[in-house]
Amino acid sequence: MATGPVDPAGTDTGEPMVQAQRTFDVVVLGGGAVGENAADRASRTGLQVALVEGALVGGECSYWACMPSKALLRPGAARDAARRTPGVADPGDLDVAAVLARRDEITNRWDDSSQADWVASAGLTLLRGHARFTGPRALVVESDEGSLPVEARRAVIVATGSQPTIPPVEGLADARPWTSRDATSARHVPARLVVLGGGVVACELATAFASLGSDVTVLVRGQRPLAGAEPFAGEAVLDSLRSRGVRVVLGAQTRSVRRDDDGVRVTLEDEVVTADELLVATGRHPRTGDLGLETIGLEPGRPIDVDDALAVPDVPWLFAVGDVTGRTGTTHQGKYDARVAGDVVAARFGSDDAARAAEAAAGPWSRYRASADHAAVPQVVFTDPEVAWVGLTERAARDAGLDVRVVSYDLANLAGASVISPDYAGQAQLVLDTARDDVVVGATFVGPDAAEMLHAATVAVVGELPLSRLWHAVPSYPTVSEVWLRFAETAGL
Template structure:
């Protein structure tokens, strides 16, 4: 590939202005006189700020608070959620889909925001409309991902809802079919049911296939308890809609939808497709730098390119979680900055062994870090497994239905935790203790000396270690 003949316009160019791109640009230039351009075709702040993490959590929290109140004597009868108030609070957290605040932040830390759709056009060269940008040091791909719509007869013609419609909805459908069994499908089914929709969920397999089976079973039961008609291992065969209409994001897209599932017709007001996402590399110009796909090493450098191209977040293909993408972006930015200052990429610790953390904000919640028992065994690890009830004094005091499960996966040869899954109400806030233990490879004998305060939910960590010690004595 030929080097660009143009003079550099910026030290670093980041394609994609979501949280991943923001972090990559910030870390690449902070503490220096380097310059960065952040190119965004939609809203600076990206999917997370406007159509994913922030609005989805804003929709889920009121339902969680009501659930807590319903299981706390003395708080009285709980009224249905006020839909208008819930949506108004969601709007506040998305800044009304206005990115002025995000742009001001970027400009405040020295990042130039460039509006438009970017495309690679050769080595270190990016074209945005009629403007050509050239990077002195690096280009970072942070374009995220796009929904992957399954090839179901009639689905595209029915103009189904995608995840953006569900998080940015302006009206709650009376009834809705959710197609999918992953995190987005389960969370959307949770808030839609809480806001009064009659929800049917159809998953081709089971729910949350990458988590421990107990977690998936608890989420399934929680959805059923909330009135969701859960259909697993379902074959969605055909979709037909009366008068489909492009009414805009978050509005019902026409008349009634009839979906054939396992040979039986189900009619709903709307259909939501949440069957996964794929890296957003379409029309990105990869061919101009000799690539047909994006693959990265542990320091986010794109394979097949001579040291100037990086990728982070969903487009890098490793994880599809904002916090993990931001972690990759921070590493990419630090590597770029270190090299620009005359150092080496290996001066920065890569992500190769960093544990995955994730939370599913259903009712009950699921929080997990590291690997499952099945993944550990597939990796040849000699596993010790602890599974205990979540109910300790702290959780029991917090609410009357404090049931749940903690599953700990131990590498018996190294005597360290390699995976933890927590299932129960509010377990998301317990996850980071597990993350520290897994990431730092804290030896189990040392973990026993991490004394939890009483009476708090953190007492579960003492119970996990005690149970493991009992198992070992019994053996």
């Protein structure tokens, strides 16, 4: 590794090595799943694209979020399903070492060589390091090898994602708390774990570590977990956590945190909770604080505002996708944004013939607009029971001024549910816009494998389908998807 430039006499000057400037048509900041999709789509009309990543190519989802968390959750879910199934022997406690080993396989042991190989095979150039703007379409990429000036001839796409938020609680930052990265890559299962938060990450990781043998306490500021979901969904997850021995404190106000030789002490208003580790899962914020945004007239630390083409208003060469925009917080929705932005860049800046061909192949120009970000975002929480929803909750719909009615159904009444387990429990709900002939604007499913039921609802919301039309989409028997027939019957069809 070079430590500094070498003069003609062969003496290391000790200054950082500066490499010759490199120029590309498009530079994408962030090599996670979102950035990869944006870079790939942008390159399809012949544009020369560079992908800049300072950590692991594949990003948060591959190594510290979606994939490892599901690897930790799946064994407990399989065990619980077995226990609910007559004729299947109770598998007993989980093999923690085997679960962690499988998690390591899923993350490829935090080795991104295969992802880097894909980048090369897609015709993209991978630049390893941290990028900062130095001016319009001008950046510097800093790494152990030195500083590399980079210029984008046409466009820059920011896909740097988000990072955990550490609340300003006395002593918290100094107590070396876990974030989601620490939890999903943990080499051991703590005997006692306190989880600060009540959202998706908090509920999933509380479920995972409880199934692996931790004594878990969850501190929720509000009056139920999953405050953004329908109330019945949060209540179901609360009941489930408590049934598996997790202590959930609602309305918790954390006053201070201190780590000592006995572990971590979390002081609430009226008690002190002690644990071996403390996981902070109180939300995330866009990773924009150290990108040099001030050099291009934007505010560091803030979300990057974009329009529905994922372009920054009044900055025709700048785009942003995924968490960094504040529009969405899921990998799948970020990848959707990335496909839109990449297509826009390819069509707008690609070679004339190729760009025209791309635009013609796209069909309606609406493909170049991320309209689903506003009312059709799907979300799954892999707790037990699973929670899955898309579109608007009843409250959000009414707050938006829609005249809606709600249709609910107890999933346990379905023949398909009884086949799965005699103890099957779950609930489903649709939110219907009565002013548009009961168009589906939102749906929520709670129950075993509820995630697998979500896409039909996503299609209904995106397609703005009325329930009267869905009545003709006959579900197979006996499946839990027969709930769509029961929705129609409950609504009076």
